[in-house]
Amino acid sequence: MHRYRSHTCGALRSADIGSDVRLAGWLHNRRNLGGILFIDLRDHYGITQLVVHPDAPGADAVLERLSSLSKESVLRIDGRVVERGAENVNPELATGEIEVEVAAVEVLGAADQIPFTINADDGVNEERRLEYRFLDLRRERMHRNIMLRSRVISAIRGKMTDLGFTELSTPILSATSPEGARDFLVPSRLHPGTFYALPQAPQMFKQLLMVAGFDRYFQIAPCFRDEDARADRSPGEFYQLDVEMSFVEQEDVFTVVEKLMTELFEEFGGGRHVTSPFPRIPFREAMLRYGSDKPDLRAKLELVDVSDVFAGSGFKAFADKHVRALAVPDTAAQPRKFFDQLGEFAIAQGAKGLAWVRVGEDGALSGPIAKFLTEENVAALTGRLKAGPGTAIFFGAGAFDEVSKIMGAVRVEAAKRAGHFEENVFRFCWIVDFPMYERNEDTGAVEFSHNPFSMPQGGLEALAEKDPLDVLAWQYDIVCNGIELSSGAIRNHEPEIMYRAFEIAGYSKEEVEREFGGMLRAFHYGAPPHGGIAPGVDRIVMLLADEPNIRETIAFPLNGNAQDLLMGAPNEVSEARLRELHLSLRKPSK
Numbered sequence: 001m002h003r004y005r006s007h008t009c010g011a012l013r014s015a016d017i018g019s020d021v022r023l024a025g026w027l028h029n030r031r032n033l034g035g036i037l038f039i040d041l042r043d044h045y046g047i048t049q050l051v052v053h054p055d056a057p058g059a060d061a062v063l064e065r066l067s068s069l070s071k072e073s074v075l076r077i078d079g080r081v082v083e084r085g086a087e088n089v090n091p092e093l094a095t096g097e098i099e100v101e102v103a104a105v106e107v108l109g110a111a112d113q114i115p116f117t118i119n120a121d122d123g124v125n126e127e128r129r130l131e132y133r134f135l136d137l138r139r140e141r142m143h144r145n146i147m148l149r150s151r152v153i154s155a156i157r158g159k160m161t162d163l164g165f166t167e168l169s170t171p172i173l174s175a176t177s178p179e180g181a182r183d184f185l186v187p188s189r190l191h192p193g194t195f196y197a198l199p200q201a202p203q204m205f206k207q208l209l210m211v212a213g214f215d216r217y218f219q220i221a222p223c224f225r226d227e228d229a230r231a232d233r234s235p236g237e238f239y240q241l242d243v244e245m246s247f248v249e250q251e252d253v254f255t256v257v258e259k260l261m262t263e264l265f266e267e268f269g270g271g272r273h274v275t276s277p278f279p280r281i282p283f284r285e286a287m288l289r290y291g292s293d294k295p296d297l298r299a300k301l302e303l304v305d306v307s308d309v310f311a312g313s314g315f316k317a318f319a320d321k322h323v324r325a326l327a328v329p330d331t332a333a334q335p336r337k338f339f340d341q342l343g344e345f346a347i348a349q350g351a352k353g354l355a356w357v358r359v360g361e362d363g364a365l366s367g368p369i370a371k372f373l374t375e376e377n378v379a380a381l382t383g384r385l386k387a388g389p390g391t392a393i394f395f396g397a398g399a400f401d402e403v404s405k406i407m408g409a410v411r412v413e414a415a416k417r418a419g420h421f422e423e424n425v426f427r428f429c430w431i432v433d434f435p436m437y438e439r440n441e442d443t444g445a446v447e448f449s450h451n452p453f454s455m456p457q458g459g460l461e462a463l464a465e466k467d468p469l470d471v472l473a474w475q476y477d478i479v480c481n482g483i484e485l486s487s488g489a490i491r492n493h494e495p496e497i498m499y500r501a502f503e504i505a506g507y508s509k510e511e512v513e514r515e516f517g518g519m520l521r522a523f524h525y526g527a528p529p530h531g532g533i534a535p536g537v538d539r540i541v542m543l544l545a546d547e548p549n550i551r552e553t554i555a556f557p558l559n560g561n562a563q564d565l566l567m568g569a570p571n572e573v574s575e576a577r578l579r580e581l582h583l584s585l586r587k588p589s590k
Contacts (some may be wrong), residue, residue, distance in 0.1 A: 021080070116135070168217050223238055235562040261485075286431050302411070315377075355395040454473040
């Protein structure tokens with residue numbers, strides 16, 4: 001028999017009854033019922049119940065040993081598989097029809113007192129969990145999430161290969177790139193005063209692979225960005241499915257990605273429906289209808305611009321402002337608490353309050369601002385919003401961006417509270433026609449609004465003749481249930497268009513050549529039209545696992561302050577190491 005085990009803890013079934021076996025695993029739980037000791041032994045594959053009867057030969061030594069061990073100690077046991085009584089069968093365990101009578105036990109790794117419970121969620125805070133991540137990963141939910149991640153990545157590789165893509169690797173040490181976030185810099189020992197940058201994305205390298213003629217590339221790519229954490233974004237490093245294709249237009253990219261996402265989410269989504277095909281929503285339309293460029297389409301409500309209804313009106317709170325209305329049907333039975341709680345929610349999003357009215361059975365309006373609305377206002381609102389009796393209408397007024405942010409959040413919250421939210425479904429969409437440029441609110445300068453390497457719609461002619469803020473780009477985002485999974489674009493592969501595009505954003509020709517010389521040089525030697533996308537692996541798994549925080553799907557994530565509490569990173573280095581790297585520190589004054 002093998003030194004440690006003949007079977008795993010998830011392998012034994014009723015067909016094994018009567019067999020002598022050897023198991024190894026962690027002491028998951030222990031129960032003493034009337035002198036009979038039950039042990040749950042756990043390994044990667046499952047749980048097997050062990051039993052020690054006090055009258056069995058040699059039971060005293062086994063009982064003493066197993067009773068004194070801390071939970072999470074690692075054991076090897078020898079024993080015989082026996083049938084559980086009908087009343088003791090556990091249908092929730094694959095091994096629930098059997099148990100193993102223990103004849104001998106060996107301690108392979110004793111455990112100290114554990115800092116939190118493994119076999120139950122005891123509400124321990126995240127910092128503690130990350131400090132002892134190796135214990136946290138023993139929990140069933142975390143173990144399941146990490147295994148899901150592994151299966152998803154494996155499936156992605158197989159599906160991309162079947163679609164004709166070639167997996168290639170790109171460098172980790174590279175030059176800085178204007179991806180929109182801060183780089184992590186690595187000092188060069190051999191070239192004093194210079195730095196490598198960890199890649200924010202393999203953007204330029206994957207484009208160079210297209211120029212080199214590889215046609216269809218993919219990579220499960222590690223990316224590094226020095227940015228703050230969010231629930232759907234891990235600080236420091238993350239992984240993305242990096243994709244690039246030659247001789248394609250936007251719809252060609254969409255076809256590949258929709259097929260991949262539909263198959264992935266149907267396979268690993270636990271039976272949740274995947275809506276297909278994915279609708280295409282222009283950016284400006286998304287901002288107007290949903291208040292967001294990553295709309296959650298499970299919410300069956302939309303915003304409507306009603307600014308013209310109140311333009312020049314005597315209602316000063318709305319007059320000459322951007323006003324967006326949200327009609328919520330079937331609220332006749334909703335108590336005043338429904339409206340008050342939505343108001344509190346809006347205030348938490350940054351609003352000063354949330355104005356509302358409700359349509360009565362007679363078509364008249366009631367509510368805090370009803371008295372300020374004229375008959376013309378009422379007719380225009382109820383007609384445009386198709387607001388019949390029982391419909392509540394909520395309003396946001398102010399600057400466009402501010403109203404979009406607040407009312408976009410209110411739209412989803414109202415849908416959930418009023419029963420207009422679709423559960424157990426994955427609703428994807430494409431956001432398209434992003435503006436190529438935007439104006440910096442602080443400096444007034446024109447800047448790239450998205451990926452600077454995107455092809456402008458209309459090419460060089462659009463850049464020469466249009467107001468830069470009116471130029472659209474061949475850029476697109478894929479969104480699922482309100483989570484942006486990825487941005488992508490058809491790339492700008494023509495040097496003259498690139499020079500002009502960067503000139504509008506304030507870059508001289510010399511700066512462009514200095515920053516992107518390698519890629520520009522390649523474009524002068526025959527570059528194919530190409531485009532791509534890079535869906536976030538962490539976010540895909542977060543959605544599939546139905547987890548609200550992305551760190552729950554990563555084995556060893558940094559915390560919200562970009563610290564590794566388990567390994568103690570970032571940490572200080574010695575003065576000798578700094579001298580070797582030709583560095584000196586200038587710490588901020590406290």
